[in-house]
Amino acid sequence: MLDIPTTPAPQAGATALAAFVDAHPRLFVLTGAGCSTGSGIPDYRDALGRWKRPQPVTYQAFTGDVATRKRYWARSLVGWRRFGQATPNAVHHALVRLEQQARLTLLLTQNVDRLHQAAGQLNVIDLHGRLDRVRCLDCGLSMPRTDLQDELLRLNPDWATVEASDAPDGDADLEADFAHFEVPACPRCAGMLKPDVVFFGEGVPRKRVDAGMQALDDADAMLVVGSSLMVYSGFRFARAAARTGKPLAAVNLGRTRADDLLQLKIELPCDEAFSFLA
Secondary structure (H helix, E strand, O other), rough: OOOOOOOOOOHHHHHHHHHHHHHOOEEEEOOEEEEEEEEHHOOOOOOOOEEEEOOOEEHHHHHHOHHHHHHHHHHHHHHHHHHHHOOHHHHHHHHHHHOOOOEEEEEEEEOOOOOOHHHOOOOOEOOEEEEEEEEEEOOEEEEEEHHHHHHHHHOOOHHOOOOEEEEEHEOOOOOOOOOOOOOHHHHOOOOEEEEOOOOOOOOOOOHHHHHHHHHHHHHEEEEEEEOOOOOHHHEEEEEEEHHOOOOEEOOOOOOOHHHOOOEEEEEOOOHHHOOHHO
């Protein structure tokens, strides 16, 4: 265990993180929304781990209520314009360099933006799925989100010029009359289309959890990057690391659910903490 103090000073924080990385050559890395804020994608929580906005739509509301689906897809139509154009930032590229140095057992991300893969990361599990794909809940058809965007705009041409500020994960901060918004059905079976992501109230596929736990077992230590771990799907890995005595470090602005389990906490923006890999 490294006895390195938490510090907000950029150089000291980067030095502390570099020491942790050097001391543990096989890292299990879990990333969250803080990795992607530098790419223009807002995060969900404040420094105390509280929601900045109303809680995201649940699986039960999306599948059970037509009005909720209309609101979701209308806001998604607006938000996707910029979300779909986001590019990797310095944090994504720093983590690629760690992989190229053979210092990662796995990168497990809670993000659904696929920016790790866009940066060149190879060994990645998208714990919560991927927003660039849409699937049918009835027949299982999978299709690109860009194809659905075209269909959304064809059915709702008046929404092509609607503007709103960005919200997390391709959403938009928009309130309007959604009653007449048309939601496309599956082109193969006319079933219900849903983003290929894990909504709140929906379980993470067991295969992803098991693969993550195996990589954690093989690692020397766990590093959390840009996540408050408030959602259990990510926190379970920190708890498993602590239970098996693996050193645990986090780079995050503000409180995490695992603060009492950490050996090292760097309270800096992720890009500043990883500046030693620039």
